[in-house]
Structures are given as structure tokens and as C-alpha cells.
Amino acid sequence: MFNSLSDRLAATFKNLRGRGRLSEADIDATVREIRRALLDADVAVPVVREFTRAVRERALGAEVSAALNPAQQVVKIVNDELVEILGGQTRPLSLAKNPPTVIMLAGLQGAGKTTLAGKLALALKEQGHTPLLVAADLQRPNAVTQLSVVAQRAGVPVFAPHPGNTSAEDTDAVIGDPVGVARDGVGEARAKQHDVVIVDTAGRLGIDQVLMQQAADIRTAIDPDEVLFVIDAMIGQDAVSTASAFAEGVDFTGVVLSKLDGDARGGAALSVAKVTGRPIMFASTGEKLTDFEVFHPDRMASRILDMGDVLTLIEQAEKAFDAEEAEKMAAKVAGGEDFTLSDFLVQMQQMKKLGSMKKMLGMMPGMAQMREQIENFDEREVDRVQALIQSMTPAERDNPKIINGSRRARIARGAGQTTAAVNGLLDRFAQAQKMMRQMSSGGGMPGGGPGGMPGMPGMPGMPGGGKKSRGKQAPKKKVKGKSGNPAKRAQQEREAMQRALGGGGKKPAASGSAFGIGGDQSEAQDVENLELPSDVSKLLGGGR
Amino acid sequence: MTDFLWLYILLGVVLVVGLGSALVVPRLRRGRSDDGTTLAPPPSDVEDEPADAGAADQGTGTATAVLERPEPAAGRMVRLRDRLARSGSPLGARLLTMLSRDQLTEDDWDEIEETLLLADLGTGPAEELLESLRTRVRVLGVREPSAVRDLLRDELLKVVDPTLDRSLALDRPVVDGETKPAVLLVVGVNGTGKTTTVGKLARVLVAEDRSVVLGAADTFRAAAADQLQTWGSRVGVETVRSDRDGADPAAVAFDAVRTGAANDTDVVVVDTAGRLQNKAGLMDELGKISRVITREAPLSEVLLVLDATTGQNGMQQAKVFSEVAGVTGIVLTKLDGTAKGGIVVAVQRELGVPVKLVGLGEGPDDLAPFDAEDFVDGILGG
Structure with missing residues (x-):
């Protein structure tokens, strides 16, 4: 049901073939799809409206009519506009001329401020700074304890004079004096010569007058060099009202997008950047303290448009794959040696480390046409295939030809499956092996014509082979062009x-x-x- | 090597899927189920009409039934339009357009659509709702935008379904002649307010004179167990926790349920660590927690905590958590802000999982039962 923008655009453009230029109606259809994609990615309605208008205008202009392939041009325009809004004003963290640099964190409850405080502290520490964490979240029960633990993990000192809310209660009443704590924290940093102070504040709603005032007071009291607004990547339409409330309340200077490791498309990033005009500076991408990175506007644009994210895939693969193993395998393939079932087993086990197979396939460009198959793909199938291979003897794995009837029966029994499953696996593997051989000899994918795709036997209902090869060829080239x-x-x-x-x-x-x-x-x-x-x-x- | 890394990944993916789907295909046919829930059809009162009532019934149809009271003439047009609207034939559709001009401008419709979109309802459900609304407006010949709003409210209410059973299943199950505590498992992604919800829930249960044991199976986040314990100690509820960070959460959950059973407790509420639904390992861990708990006592409720600010990703969350842990109800938190939480409409429609509780603020007793009418009014900005 949630097919991607690329699918839908492809469908829209199918009718355009053979025509040299886009008519107004074509552009309308395209813009409608883009609008929907943006809304599905949780980009705020007013932002979508404005954005699509801009795209429309640009698409109607001379730019497109003059272009060779207008359809591609429209997508490029969209991508450009997105990157421009998302990354228009990227800038580094501004450090104070006279230390300490004061950084204040603000955001909704549960956005991830406390965790982010730790990540930021660790990153700064690794850059040779001496950060101090200040626990000014006295509202949430045990927030101070959490910050202390996080600080300890990051190996940075924490300033927490007030134990915070330990009374078991999330109350509406303001607890303690967070303004005072923040001010003292900065003083402490000055006294102990820390050059960066990170002030963690309580989560608050944009409409909570009392707490927003308190946040504004903290801001006045410590005069921070940076006020970072932490926002959850999966937030929906509320992003705009929240962001504007915080922009008004604490006048934040930068945005941090948290939980970007989820599968939310993160349209909120676009909304916030567009509505407040503040740059998105960092992205928080996991539960470990090191899962913290500089925001990539380009990747975000692809993600919002659901265009696949090859770079992230490669990065993840690099992290999970045993480099030595991969190299050995690559050499083997390139050297024209046969790819055996044991190689396949190793590879499959490494792939599993990458997490969900579906997710990974989704990240690959050109896989859009296979979405249906991907949706129906059961992750457990991988386990079943693995069980089958593991029920073979090493000799059988290296040379599947020796597998006769009785061996088949034994393997099936060992894996708890039917002989038909074994046969299916062996058939497909033989075809796959053939494809590998062709690939290593030809140095590329087998030719693009339909029928020339012995390698895709397992794709029932694949609408023609030519499409596939093209989809696959492109990403490969791409990486080659940018080798290393x-x-x-x-x-x-x-x-x-x-x-x-x-x-x-x-x-x-x-x-x-x-x-x-x-x-x-x-x-x-x-x-x-x-x-x-x-x-x-x-x-x-x-x-x- | 980097040149080949790509090749390597690609091959792996292709092979795995290729080999996998070979096995999948036969299985698929068996496994497919019809999950296509659609919006409730427009008013069904017409279905009770005699089938032969075509256009002819205007004059002659009455002859057959002597006792039948003729329908008021005003309603006949409505019925005709209704039939045309459902006929699905292009002719019927054209006739319908001719008979009933849409009195509302496109701007009016856009505005209505935006209301729905702004509440995070999502494009799919919003479009479908709008479509059925348009049909209804045509059939009924409504001209006023305000009347359309009322109709929209009706449609939405119908989707949210106020008659659904939204009470928590707190009856203590009997297993092998032994009365076990009712076990509530609370799950969700990071930062939605699971621990707070568990704390508040404990208060509600204690207020209802039930004995409660809390299980702090969030062994990952720093100080989560402390947070829960503080909540528990306030109302004199025991919290079962591990003495160190990073313990096996399934073990803690099991201990909590066992403690509950041993003390003849009414309810055991197990808090789990927040996990993003795309982390396979963490979802497996959750599967393990629920498996291990069921060894001791069946799960009475699995509550998914959804943040009202969550956008379209909420659907994905609900799907994955339902697959792994069999979610039976939703707790919609942070509804006191400006967010409307419209995603739960889509979730309930798709998965049939109702919202059972809503979190309305930071106060300890701000957990309330879900009220469909209030919720719909909230979405419509009323």
C-alpha cells in the first residue's frame, strides 16, 4: 500500500514516453504525486503547499521545456529544492570567543534531549574539548540520574546540584530552580575551566506557558551560544506548531533530528527547516553514544522522497561486513571461480547482520519494480535456506552436483523441510551460479534484452528482464565512478x-x-x- | 575492494531474495489473508427496500403492497441518487452528477482535506474518507459547508467506532486451576512515555483497589528502573527490577510475573525498553519477553504506547509491534499538546486495534479512558 514516490512517478511517466516535452497536465500529475509523497513523509501541509507551488513554477519554466528528458528534470528539480531547503544554511557549531561555550538543549518530552546531551558531550570530548553537562531537567522523575549515567558512560563530568524530581510524580508544579541550576552550571564550568557547557532542560510542550517561560528564563540567564532544538524524526504534522512555539519561546539557533535510525521518512526535517529557517545541524541515529552524526541534507532529501539510500546502505554494510571475508569473496567472483553454497552461506550470515532484508532491499534504487515481491518476502525464508545449506555436508556445499536422491531426502529431513524445497534451492542456485559466471567473465551484468536474465529466476511475475538489468547496472556504475x-x-x-x-x-x-x-x-x-x-x-x- | 563490495552486496541480496522467494511463492498462497478493510459504506437503510424498486416504483410499485405506506416523495430522489452512486456504472455516475451538482467549491473540499491531513490522518485514509463523504453529499444534496462538516464528523465517528469495547481486560485468567494475575505488557518506540504510562496505570489500578506488581523490564535506558520504582513506591506498589543495567529483560519480566503469581496479585504491569520497530534484534527480544511471560501466565493485554505527535510512521510501528507482540490496545500519549493523533484512526481501521487509554498531561492522574467523540472533535478542531 505504501509504494514509493519513484513507483508512482514511474507510473505517471509511463504515459509520457515518446513525447519530447511535458504538458501542463503532465506536470500537474507529477506535482500531485510529489505532494502525496511529501504528505506521506509527514511534511507539514502548508509547507507541502508552498513547496509544490515552487516546483510547479520551476517545472513550467523554460528549464524543463529545453531539457532533453523532461521527466528526469522534474525529479531533479524536486530534489534540488529539497536539498536547498534542508541544507541551505548548514553551518558549524559556533563556539564562544571567550570560553565556556554554552549550549542549551530544548524540545518536547521524549524527543531525546538527555541522550543527545551525552552524545554531544562525547563528540566534543573526542574533538579535544572539555565539556560539562548540566542537569537542568528537574521535572521528569529521575532525569538527573539518567543524565549522570549518560555522563559517566561518555566520561564527562556532570553538574547536578539538585536531585530533581524523585517524588514519583510528573507534576504540573515547577520543581526546584532550573534557572538557578543552569546559571550555577555555567559558573561552575568557568571556575573549573571547562570550555563547553551543555545544559539539558526538561521536555515541554509548546503550549505550556509556564514551562516555556521557564525555558526563556534559562536562555536569558545563561546567554547560550547555541540553542539546539531536538526533534523526533517521526513527528507528524505537529512539527510546525511545535517548532514555531519553540522558535518563539527560546529562539533556537539550530535543530537536531533524533531517532533517524527508525524507518520514519522524516518529513518533519523539511517542515522545521522551512518554517523556522534554522539549520538542521546534527542527526542522532541510534541508542549508543557514538550514534551521532552531522546532518546530510542530500540523504534526507532522498529519504523524504523515498528514493532509496545507497550511501547509507553501503555504510551499514561496511560496518557489518567482515572486510576480509568480503574481499576474499569479491576476488573469487572476479577471478572467475565458482560461487559455492558455502560462500553463499557465509554471505547470507553477513547479510543477516545488516538487519531486515526488506529494509535493505527498499534502500536500493531500482528495486522499486520489485516492491511487490519484497513486501511478500518472508524474512524467515532466509533462515530456512540457511537450515537447508547447513544440513549439507561440506562436500555437498562445494559441489552440489553430487547431491542425489537419498542425499536430498537426508538434507530435507535435517532441515525439517520437504525434498521439494531442496530441489527448489538447488535449481535456483544452479541458475544463480550461471549468472555469477557470466558476470565475472563479462565484467558486468548480462545483456539487457528480455530473456537474457538467467540470474533472476526466482522472481515470479517479474515484468520483463530488461528493466531489472538496467536497475542494477546503474548503481554499480555509480559506485565505480566514485571508487574508494x-x-x-x-x-x-x-x-x-x-x-x-x-x-x-x-x-x-x-x-x-x-x-x-x-x-x-x-x-x-x-x-x-x-x-x-x-x-x-x-x-x-x-x-x- | 570497494569496487567489489557493491557487487557483493548486490549479489547477496539478489540471491537471497531469489532463493527465498522460490520457497515463498507456494507458501504465500496459503498465508494470504484478506485484510482489506474498507470504510463503512454509506447509509444502509436503503438496502431494506424491496429489490424491484427501480425507477418504476414512483407510480406502480405501490400496487403490490396494500399495507405499505408510500415513502415521502422527498426521500425518493435521495434513494435514486444513492442507487446511482453505488451502481458503479459510468452511466449511473454521469446521471448522478447531472442530478446532483456538487454545490461546494474545490476550495471547500481542499479545506476539509487539509483538516484531516493536519491531524496526521494520512493521505490514504483522508482521501477515502473524502471520497465517501463526496458521495454522501451528492446523495443527500447537501449544500452548506457546515452541514458537510457534520457529515464528516459522522463519518469519522463511524470509523473510530465509539461502540468498540475499550476496557482493559483485567480479569484474572485461570490456568490449570490456578488463578494467575492479569499481565499487562507495555511496548512502544523510544520516548513515547511508556514508563510514565505504566506509573500512571499503576495509580489507576490501585485506585480501583487492585493489587499491583510492576516489572521494570527496561534494563537498557539509564535510570528507567529507578523512574518506575519511584512511581511504584508512591502508591505502595512493589517493583520487580534487576540489580544491574543491561540484564535480560525477559528474565526480569518473568520474575515480575512470578512474583505477582506468588503474592496472589491482581495485575502485573511490565514496562519494556523503547525500541524502534525496524531494529530486528530488539524486536526479537520483545518476542522473547512475551514468550517467556506466557510460560508463567497468559498476556491479558499488550498495550502499544503511541505518541500523539507521531506521524505516518505510527502505522508502521503498530504493524510491526502487532506482528511481534500481538498488540491488543493503544495508549495515545501527549494528547494535551497541539497534536491530534489522527494516525490511530488509520491504525484502528487497518489493524482493528482500538485506542484504550489517552495520556492528557504530566500530572500523575492524567490517564483517561478514550472518548471517541472528544477525539473526533479534536481532529476537526472543534
Whole structure:
């Protein structure tokens, strides 16, 4: 039911083939799909309205009519607009000239402020700063305890003079004096020569007058250099009212998107950036203290549009895969050796480490046409296949040809399945093996014509093979064109983080200054090279 | 190597799915179930009419039934339109448009749609609701936007279904002649307010004179057990917890239920750690918790805590948690803010899981039963 924008756009564009340019009606249809995609991603209604209007205007302009393939152009326009809004004003954390730099965190309850305080502290500490955490959330029961534990894990000191709410009660009454605690915290940092102070405040609703006033008071009292607004990536339409309430109340200077490791599409990012005009600076992507990164506008744009996210996939794969094993395997494939069932078993086990297979497939561009199959794919099937392979002897795994009738029966019994399942597995494997051989010899996917796809035997109802090969070829090329990319990217990432945290003092001239343009722009350029082919491939794939 | 890494992943995926789906296909046919729940059809009173009542019944139909009182003429047009609206034939549709011009402008409709979208209802349900509303408006020949709003309220109410049983199942089950405590498992993603809900729930239960044991199976988040214990101690409720962080949550949950059973407690409420629904490992852990609990006593309720600010992702959350833990009810928290929580409409429609409780604020007793009418009025901004 929730098919992606690329699917729907592909369907829309199917009718456009053969026509050189987009008519107004075509654009209307496209814009309607985009609108829906944005709404499904939880982008706020007013923002969607404005955004689609802008896209429409640009699409109707000369830009498109002059272009060779207008359909791709529309998607590019959308992507550009998104990246522009999301990353228009990226900038590093601004550090105070005279330490301590004061950072204040604010947001709704449960947005992840306390956890983020720890992550930020750890990241700053790794950049050579000496952060101090201040527990000014006296409202939620045991919030102070939580912050202390988090601080301990991050290995940074915490300033918590008030035990906070330990009376078991979430009350409406204000507890203690968070303003005083925050002020004393900054004083403490000055006295003990900490150069960064992170003030964790209580979660509050935008309409809670008393607590919003309190937050404003804290802000006045400590005069922070940065006020970070922490917002949950899965928030819905309420993002706008919340963000504007906080913008008014505490006048935040930057946004942190939390729980981005979930599968929410995170349209809230767009809403907040558009409505408040404040930059989104960081993303919080997990429960560990190290799961904290600089915000990537480009990736977010793809995610909101549900365009697949190859970079994230590669990153995850890198984390989970045993590099040595992968290399061995790659060499084997490239060297023309046969791919055996034991190789497959190893690979499958590594794939499982990546988490849900469905999710991963969803992240791959060009997989859109297979969505139906992906939806119906039962994760447990992987376990069943694994059980089958594990019921074989090593000799059988290396040479499936020796598997005769009685062996089949034994394997089926061992795996608790039927002989038919064993036969099915062996059949498909033989075909897959053939495909691998072709691939290693040809150096690429077998030819694009329908019927030339022996490698996709397991896809019932695959609408023609040509489509598939195209979809697969594109991402491969893409990475090749940018070989060594993951490593480079990791490097960039580190640099970006350093810049963002204001730690780039060593080479301030180029990147540290003017809104971090130096490195970010090159990254943005990469994105353009990177992102477009995937869109193109999808459109091609779907439109055929 | 990086060149090949890609190849490697791709091959893996293709192979796994290829091999997998070979086995899937036969299974699929068996496993598919018809889950297509649709909106309730427009008013059904017409169905009671005699079947032969075509356009002819205007004059002649009455002859057959002597005792039948002729329908008032005003209603006949409505019935005709209604029949046309349902006929589904293009001719019928065109006739309908001719007979009943839509008196409302597109702007009016857009406004109505936006109301629904702003409440996080989602595009799919909003469109369907709007479609059925349009049909109804045509059939009834409504002209006033305000009257349309009333109709919309009706439609929404019908979807939310106020007659649904929303009480918590707190009867103590009897297993092998032994009366076990009713076990409530509270699940949800991070930061929705599970622990707070458990605390508040304990207060409600104690107020109803039930004995309660709390299980702090959130062994992950720093100080979560402390937080729960503080809630419990306020109302004199025992909290079963592990003495260290990172213990096996299933073990803690099991201990809690066992303690409850041993003390002849009425209700055991188990708090779990927040987990994002796309983390396979954590969802497996949740599956284990519920499995292990059922060894000691059956689960009476599995409550999914949803944050009212959650957008379309709420649907995904509800789906996955239902698959893993069999959610029986929803607690909608943080409804005291500006968020409307419209996603639960979609969830209830799709999965049939009703909202049972709502969290209305930070006070310890701000947990209330769900009220369908209030909720719908909230969505419509009333």
C-alpha cells in the first residue's frame, strides 16, 4: 500500500514516453504525486503547499521545456529544492570567543534531549574539548540520574546540584530552580575551566506557558551560544506548531533530528527547516553514544522522497561486513571461480547482520519494480535456506552436483523441510551460479534484452528482464565512478563532524569560516553526480 | 575492494531474495489473508427496500403492497441518487452528477482535506474518507459547508467506532486451576512515555483497589528502573527490577510475573525498553519477553504506547509491534499538546486495534479512558 514516490512517478511517466516535452497536465500529475509523497513523509501541509507551488513554477519554466528528458528534470528539480531547503544554511557549531561555550538543549518530552546531551558531550570530548553537562531537567522523575549515567558512560563530568524530581510524580508544579541550576552550571564550568557547557532542560510542550517561560528564563540567564532544538524524526504534522512555539519561546539557533535510525521518512526535517529557517545541524541515529552524526541534507532529501539510500546502505554494510571475508569473496567472483553454497552461506550470515532484508532491499534504487515481491518476502525464508545449506555436508556445499536422491531426502529431513524445497534451492542456485559466471567473465551484468536474465529466476511475475538489468547496472556504475568512495566519505564525515563541532581550528580559512561552504559544497556536488543517475535509472526502469 | 563490495552486496541480496522467494511463492498462497478493510459504506437503510424498486416504483410499485405506506416523495430522489452512486456504472455516475451538482467549491473540499491531513490522518485514509463523504453529499444534496462538516464528523465517528469495547481486560485468567494475575505488557518506540504510562496505570489500578506488581523490564535506558520504582513506591506498589543495567529483560519480566503469581496479585504491569520497530534484534527480544511471560501466565493485554505527535510512521510501528507482540490496545500519549493523533484512526481501521487509554498531561492522574467523540472533535478542531 505504501509504494514509493519513484513507483508512482514511474507510473505517471509511463504515459509520457515518446513525447519530447511535458504538458501542463503532465506536470500537474507529477506535482500531485510529489505532494502525496511529501504528505506521506509527514511534511507539514502548508509547507507541502508552498513547496509544490515552487516546483510547479520551476517545472513550467523554460528549464524543463529545453531539457532533453523532461521527466528526469522534474525529479531533479524536486530534489534540488529539497536539498536547498534542508541544507541551505548548514553551518558549524559556533563556539564562544571567550570560553565556556554554552549550549542549551530544548524540545518536547521524549524527543531525546538527555541522550543527545551525552552524545554531544562525547563528540566534543573526542574533538579535544572539555565539556560539562548540566542537569537542568528537574521535572521528569529521575532525569538527573539518567543524565549522570549518560555522563559517566561518555566520561564527562556532570553538574547536578539538585536531585530533581524523585517524588514519583510528573507534576504540573515547577520543581526546584532550573534557572538557578543552569546559571550555577555555567559558573561552575568557568571556575573549573571547562570550555563547553551543555545544559539539558526538561521536555515541554509548546503550549505550556509556564514551562516555556521557564525555558526563556534559562536562555536569558545563561546567554547560550547555541540553542539546539531536538526533534523526533517521526513527528507528524505537529512539527510546525511545535517548532514555531519553540522558535518563539527560546529562539533556537539550530535543530537536531533524533531517532533517524527508525524507518520514519522524516518529513518533519523539511517542515522545521522551512518554517523556522534554522539549520538542521546534527542527526542522532541510534541508542549508543557514538550514534551521532552531522546532518546530510542530500540523504534526507532522498529519504523524504523515498528514493532509496545507497550511501547509507553501503555504510551499514561496511560496518557489518567482515572486510576480509568480503574481499576474499569479491576476488573469487572476479577471478572467475565458482560461487559455492558455502560462500553463499557465509554471505547470507553477513547479510543477516545488516538487519531486515526488506529494509535493505527498499534502500536500493531500482528495486522499486520489485516492491511487490519484497513486501511478500518472508524474512524467515532466509533462515530456512540457511537450515537447508547447513544440513549439507561440506562436500555437498562445494559441489552440489553430487547431491542425489537419498542425499536430498537426508538434507530435507535435517532441515525439517520437504525434498521439494531442496530441489527448489538447488535449481535456483544452479541458475544463480550461471549468472555469477557470466558476470565475472563479462565484467558486468548480462545483456539487457528480455530473456537474457538467467540470474533472476526466482522472481515470479517479474515484468520483463530488461528493466531489472538496467536497475542494477546503474548503481554499480555509480559506485565505480566514485571508487574508494566509502573510505573517502568516512574521511569527509570525520572532517564534517570536526567542522560542525567547531573543532576545525587548524585550517580555519577554507572551511571553518563562511558557513562551512568549502567542504560541504564539494559534497553537494558529489550528490548531484550521484543522486541523479539513480533517479534516472529508476525513471528509465519504470518507464519502459 | 570497494569496487567489489557493491557487487557483493548486490549479489547477496539478489540471491537471497531469489532463493527465498522460490520457497515463498507456494507458501504465500496459503498465508494470504484478506485484510482489506474498507470504510463503512454509506447509509444502509436503503438496502431494506424491496429489490424491484427501480425507477418504476414512483407510480406502480405501490400496487403490490396494500399495507405499505408510500415513502415521502422527498426521500425518493435521495434513494435514486444513492442507487446511482453505488451502481458503479459510468452511466449511473454521469446521471448522478447531472442530478446532483456538487454545490461546494474545490476550495471547500481542499479545506476539509487539509483538516484531516493536519491531524496526521494520512493521505490514504483522508482521501477515502473524502471520497465517501463526496458521495454522501451528492446523495443527500447537501449544500452548506457546515452541514458537510457534520457529515464528516459522522463519518469519522463511524470509523473510530465509539461502540468498540475499550476496557482493559483485567480479569484474572485461570490456568490449570490456578488463578494467575492479569499481565499487562507495555511496548512502544523510544520516548513515547511508556514508563510514565505504566506509573500512571499503576495509580489507576490501585485506585480501583487492585493489587499491583510492576516489572521494570527496561534494563537498557539509564535510570528507567529507578523512574518506575519511584512511581511504584508512591502508591505502595512493589517493583520487580534487576540489580544491574543491561540484564535480560525477559528474565526480569518473568520474575515480575512470578512474583505477582506468588503474592496472589491482581495485575502485573511490565514496562519494556523503547525500541524502534525496524531494529530486528530488539524486536526479537520483545518476542522473547512475551514468550517467556506466557510460560508463567497468559498476556491479558499488550498495550502499544503511541505518541500523539507521531506521524505516518505510527502505522508502521503498530504493524510491526502487532506482528511481534500481538498488540491488543493503544495508549495515545501527549494528547494535551497541539497534536491530534489522527494516525490511530488509520491504525484502528487497518489493524482493528482500538485506542484504550489517552495520556492528557504530566500530572500523575492524567490517564483517561478514550472518548471517541472528544477525539473526533479534536481532529476537526472543534
